[in-house]
Amino acid sequence: MPRNPAQPLLLTPGPVSVSRTTREAMMVDRPAGDVEFQEDLAFARRYLVSLIGGGESYTAIPLPGSATYANEGVIASLVPPGGKVLLHSNGVYGDRLVEICAHLQVAHSVVRTPPFTPPSAALFEQAIRADPGITHVMLVHCETSTGVLNPLEEVADLCRTHSKGLLVDAVASYGAIPLDAKRLGFQAITLSSNKCMQGVPGVGWAVVQKQALENAKGQCRSLALDLWDHNQHMERTGGFRFTPPTHVVAAFAQACREHAAEGGVEARLARYSRNWKRLIDGMRQMGFVAVVPDNFASPIVATFREPNHPDFSFQALFQGMKRRGFVIFPGRLALANTFRIGCMGDVTEEDIGEALQALSDTMAEMGVTQFGRDEAVLA
């Protein structure tokens, strides 16, 4: 059955497609003070804490906007005056943490590593030992710009050994990759309402250790992003401090119910992994080369090298896919001649199969059928 290009399937690093029922939760205008709305909010907050086994030690704080707001809120709220953050970057989202610290005038140092492989834990250990001023380490768990999974467990161990506060950007992994608060001991972890949680975009979340939050009282130099303040208001009233995006929050509660119904993190990881395997296998059969080595790749998004063929153009591939009802994504500028296909969202293995067929048809239309693995490797 041909897809409707007016309702395309998003195979991107985000926004990703959500279920029809999640979108339909937005068809009611609800008052923010109403009991039904506040029940949805309370449920979503509890559910997010339960996903990391946070028990009574963590609290989930929604920050309307995007996950970048949540990352900024975490740094601005939890790093005390005189604190210093060790950052790592091997992509766009690592770089963004650097930008946030620079804007906030929060002291920071940066470990930079190449984009397609994770860093060794030894690099972090060196950096921590070299600078006793470091109070916190912030790590992007899954770098959305490539799909590389960074070594969260090893960095968590280092933070425990050296008594550093750990902050985690899990925007592209929360909900689909197991994250154990007791094992990892992070002070805060951030996520998006969209991505692996499959709500519509519009709310960033920070799940924060209550003790770390209490220590942060009065510390944030922003009202809008003051996590302590949002949390105390929510605990006291059951509602948001400022007018919330009621429709987005309703969709998120529905998305959490569907996450649970699917079988939680384990089931979602299994589905995304099937999507990713089908995608990688199918693309390799056509002659494409995946940029990230399989053992470092997450089943979130895959990055492929463009075939080195005179008739290939990403724009033509993008448009051909779009006409067939699929949206794919360019590579980042710094990673020239690559493109990305996402495996997240309300997407099944069958959808990936159809997308592969659409991709094959588009390549044929473009006249790019004869490119072998070797040729692509040379690209």
Next chain:
Amino acid sequence: MPRNPAQPLLLTPGPVSVSRTTREAMMVDRPAGDVEFQEDLAFARRYLVSLIGGGESYTAIPLPGSATYANEGVIASLVPPGGKVLLHSNGVYGDRLVEICAHLQVAHSVVRTPPFTPPSAALFEQAIRADPGITHVMLVHCETSTGVLNPLEEVADLCRTHSKGLLVDAVASYGAIPLDAKRLGFQAITLSSNKCMQGVPGVGWAVVQKQALENAKGQCRSLALDLWDHNQHMERTGGFRFTPPTHVVAAFAQACREHAAEGGVEARLARYSRNWKRLIDGMRQMGFVAVVPDNFASPIVATFREPNHPDFSFQALFQGMKRRGFVIFPGRLALANTFRIGCMGDVTEEDIGEALQALSDTMAEMGVTQFGRDEAVLA
């Protein structure tokens, strides 16, 4: 025809009800980089500038989150280091600007006046003359917590005379009360995607004088709320700096189209004014007393005194209205024994007529029918 309590009409200061077609614009998942999405965004930005006659001198910048983010973004971005803001408060939203400046550690002084009447311009003039350190004045145009309209034109004249930068919180007036950029000369004005614009909540907007914005380059100590940075990115790429709430933005573009189709600011003001008149007249006929004098009231929301009757309770009134498909709003804590009914949103005079009937029925159910104007005045 009885209303469906599961899809109630929101007669509140916000979130307010939007049209079915506006909600339906959220039923598609769209990629943020797509041409259709970027056309919607460009249209909404142009439309907002056109509503104030901003021509080529202003730029409209969406800040996902809420209007509070937009207010914080304006202060954090436009008030330079060493600057000082004169604030005014006669309600919750004036107080919020004070909180924002306190968090940002932006120097400020505050003129406070009683809640139910607007301040005189002379108070502002005194404050401006008394402190040459003041660089900016920020005024809440319509104080949502009461519905009082503050003297924007007079304050704008003072700012012009004394060469102060004017910042306006028009969150409860933009789209329904004429605002002339040339006449008022503000550096920035903020609004909500909801309220009088009738999109769903989830994006605050700042419409900013390009010259003031250019002067603000590099000044903001937040990445998430840096208006200069958001604007340059949007001008350069046609898209958002960070993952946008795509569904909320689509609904906003639809809401702008419907605003234009209704006849723009003039038509919306006329409809809200009819709503307000019908409401005030009907409530007075029942014996209720409006708290704000008619000549200072805006047709956005009306505040009423609770009747001084032993069987009256706001909770019972709220629940009775809710069962009948209408949501009304309590007064603010500081304004004890009042409640509010909104006139904004996708609401007609006929809806108000039905709400009055529902209110009358609820009062009868409560056994509160015998309260006269005098008794209420004494409350």
